[in-house]
Amino acid sequence: MERVRLVVVGAGLMGARHAELVHENEMCSLVGICDADPSRRRVAQRFGVPFYPVAEELIERERPDGAIIATPNAQHARVAEQCARRSVHVLVEKPIADTIEQALRIARVSAECGTKVLVGHHRRHNPLVQRTRDLVRGGSLGRLIGVSLLWTLLKPDEYFQVSWRSQPPGGGPLLINLIHELDSLRFICGEIVEVYARTSSAARGLAVEDSLSISLRFQDGALGTILASDATPAPWSYEATTAENPSYFHTGENCCFFLGTAASLAFPRMELWRYPEGLARGWKEPMERSNVRVAPADPLRIQLEHFCRIIRGEEEPLVDAGEGTKSLAVALAVRESAREGMPVDPSTLFSCCIKVLGSP
Structure with missing residues (x-):
């Protein structure tokens, strides 16, 4: 061919x-x-x-x-x-x-x-992400209660010598990096219907944020949190934990935790935690851990x-233009929430576009 x-x-x-x-x-x-x-x-x-x-x-x-x-x-x-x-x-x-x-x-x-x-x-093409979506949406965790994600790393000073990376509207880790996390959470957990965020530029003093905390609410009622910074020496980020890109040091840590009523999953080590079948459940009872096997591939x-x-x-x-726009809307809702100090529904940012993109 x-x-x-x-x-x-x-x-x-x-x-x-x-x-x-x-x-x-x-x-x-x-x-x-x-x-x-x-x-x-x-x-x-x-x-x-x-x-x-x-x-x-x-x-x-x-x-x-x-x-x-x-x-x-x-x-x-x-x-x-x-x-x-x-x-x-x-x-x-x-x-x-x-x-x-x-x-x-x-x-x-x-x-x-x-x-x-x-x-x-x-x-979305990473087998780890696709398998996580299957587990969450297929009910292996029971009803999803929440998700907690860390994206923490240190970008070297020379990274910001490319001027647009430190200038609004497109610079800063929110649109450069965290839009990946927001899109992945949409893909795995469903639509994000509300965000409440705070941002800080205290570490570097640039015109764009270097750190963020984000509270999320998903369409089915699940809650989420993201704590992110590109100004700290820390081992908890998608880049450092998944070994997706060999140019990043691989820490072997987890960076995201999916919590359900039947089980919970630590990503990307794919550690599934639950109570043994047929035995007592409760905070004092022993739990078992198993690993979900996923064949690696370059997304x-x-x-x-x-x-x-x-x-x-x-x-x-x-991921067509509509899906890309919805993930962009979530990221921009984070920025608006941090600016206004109040929760924001991402759909309000693209409601005028629904005739073209379809309903969220």
């Missing part, structure tokens, strides 16, 4: 990783890379493909089947529209955009042009191959 022709727009940390994955995969071919920063030409040279400073020129000359958009968040909508107008399908890195309006623009233009949008919430590779099948018309996006 003929390989899918792909380009990468934005050759920073994630863009370079996407380019590497495309280059290595037999389902697709890397035919070009674009970045406004001329120093990123070295990424194209590494893979022996043309380099362009402007996305429109890349798309016009290389005629790709699909484009992976890994630019700064504020540029996603513009590049996605350029692709759609030329019948190029897109995999757009998370978040889909930095505003609901821009996310809706992507959804509308792609619908008008008949192109597909896959949003890069790649953790970015799985996502890429899913994107290729979308382009071939074999599959529909696991």
Whole structure:
């Protein structure tokens, strides 16, 4: 079967990783890379493909089947529209955009042009996350009572030398990182219907937050908490605990706990805690621990191959523009709650979009 022709727009940390994955995969071919920063030409040279400073020129000359958009968040909508107008399908890195309006623009233009949008919430493709969803939604934990998540790590100072990472509206760990956690919790536990948050920039003093505490309420009544910071030396984060990306030190810890009426699950070590069948239950009684076995796999590779099948018309996006917008709405609701000091229903932020995106 003929390989899918792909380009990468934005050759920073994630863009370079996407380019590497495309280059290595037999389902697709890397035919070009674009970045406004001329120093990123070295990424194209590494893979022996043309380099362009402007996305429109890349798309016009290389005629790709699909484009992976890994630019700064504020540029996603513009590049996605350029692709759609030329019948190029897109995999757009998370978040889909930095505003609901821009996310809706992507959804509308792609619908008008008949192109597909896959949003890069790649953790949904991780077998650990999918198995956790099966356990929670399949009733293995009983009725879900709550979830508690830690995302705590230390970003080095040089990380913030890329200016947009420390400036609103797209900078800060909420939209760069925690939108992954929020999307994963939606995927595993169901819709988030209320958030109440506090943020702090005390550790670094930047214009964006470095620490957050978030209280969540899910549609079925389950509660959740998230404590997050990118300014502390700590071993509890998805990146450090899952070993998904080998460039991160693997701590072997858990970072998320799902609590049910029948059992509880510690993620990502997949430790299932419950009382032995047929014996007394209660806080003084002994519990048993078992491990749920999950075969590891690279979710970015799985996502890429899913994107290729979308382009071939074999599959529909696991995370389409509507799903990406709903996760963005939750993240923006967190920001609004912290600013206003009150609970926020994420659906109020995109209620004007329901005719396009469908009800949440």
